[in-house]
Amino acid sequence: DVQLVESGGGSVHAGGSLRLSCAASGFTFGSVCVGWFRQAPGKEREGTAEFSPNGRTRYHDSVKGRFTISQDNAKKSVFLQMNNLKPEDTATYYCAVGGRICSGWILAEEYDYWGQGTQVTVS
Numbered sequence: 001d002v003q004l005v006e007s008g009g010g011s012v013h014a015g016g017s018l019r020l021s022c023a024a025s026g027f028t029f030g031s032v033c034v035g036w037f038r039q040a041p042g043k044e045r046e047g048t049a050e051f052s053p054n055g056r057t058r059y060h061d062s063v064k065g066r067f068t069i070s071q072d073n074a075k076k077s078v079f080l081q082m083n084n085l086k087p088e089d090t091a092t093y094y095c096a097v098g099g100r101i102c103s104g105w106i107l108a109e110e111y112d113y114w115g116q117g118t119q120v121t122v123s
Helices: none
Strands: 003-007 010-012 018-025 032-041 048-052 057-059 067-072 078-081 089-098 111-114 118-122
Touching: 003 089, 003 111, 018 089, 018 118, 032 067, 032 078, 048 067, 048 078, 057 067, 057 118, 078 089
Parallel strands: 010 118
Antiparallel strands: 003 018, 018 078, 032 048, 032 089, 048 057, 067 078, 089 111, 089 118
């Protein structure tokens, strides 16, 4: 079955960078949608980045140009490179796996499997 294990979170100053990793098993990269979501205290879960089976990437407007989603088939991992971090990026970040088709709106409803989450704090 699908299993996702996240790592790479931490505390950084504004302007810094972090690279989140999600070790995956139970599915074939390139065959399903993969995404990153985040949730800050008191806020709803927010779609952050998405990689579709056709290779298209989508980003929330607030992170566009700063975050990059990628995958490594050899390492069976999904990554989120986060640059120029801002305090408003502070949240728990989750990686997720969905189906073969996703709308492009980075909707949590379209994802079926989730990692445990990793905390990112920017000050």
